[in-house]
Amino acid sequence: MSNTISDGIRICRADYANPRHATALVSLLDAYARDPMGGGEALSDFAKANVVSELAKLPYAFSLLAFDGEGDDAPVGLANCILGFSTFACKPLVNVHDLTVAAASRGRRIGERLLVEVERVARAHGACKITLEVLSNNPALRLYVRSGFAQYQLDPAAGQASFMQKWLD
Template identity: 65%
Template sequence: MSPHPEPINLRIVRADYANESHGKALVLLLDAYARDVAGGGEPLSDFAKANLIKSMAARPQVYSVLAFDGETPLGLVNCIEGFSTFACKPLVNVHDVAVMAAYRGQGIAEKMLAECEVIARERGAVKMTLEVLSGNTRAVRLYQRIGYAGYQLDPSMGSAVFMQRLL
């Protein structure tokens, strides 16, 4: 017997921000992710919940993929297109990857990321990037297994480091 529910009708779909059920699913899933320790442990703000979908829809460089079991939302991936100046082509940053806790370990994130890659290729992207907390070993193993790796341009300069500055 599985320790978690098995999706019986898994659907991986490109989110349509104009579709109310997709919007509700995206906010629900992102809020669940934000509340998880891997997402910072705090719920989304009321402002984010109220404005997220229309703000994402207003940005053509943003796209999302959702996973459903029938009509039950299971997971999401949010991607943001950037630009590689060296390649003079788009790149895609995988910004959020989330699967509801009860459904983890079933390959749902891998299937969503595969669809994100299809979309990235359609957009002419030269690469996909993501950041992951080093303590999220399950996610790190998944990303490495499907081809993500740290990078460096010249070994004498060391590996790339993800940094932030809050505004």
């Protein structure tokens, strides 16, 4: 699956066995990790060396890459997604774990195009929803709202959900 828009941006599903795709994924993910919205620290050498092969082992993971041009020479966007399951809806869901656009390519609606493709894949899997987490000061929040995402809540009286984590050693 690959689609090219008239401005030369091509979105495709990453082939984890393709060295060019693997290099693009690691490069974009590392740039995202270095960005303040990704934590401001480079990926570890371990993550750089292993993230693609570990994703490839997961039948419920998929990644989308955006390239500027017909070849795989200029990677400009990445979406790493994980299929999950909504017990309340009793249907699959897709979590966008990482979404990033190269700094020099922002403002070209590449993130929007990646989300459109995520939605297409999610619908093909029969997913009931797409989830993601975003920092409150992330400029991409506008993109997510424009794309139909909203704060998660079951009942307004119960409040909005918070995303929490606990690191394990």
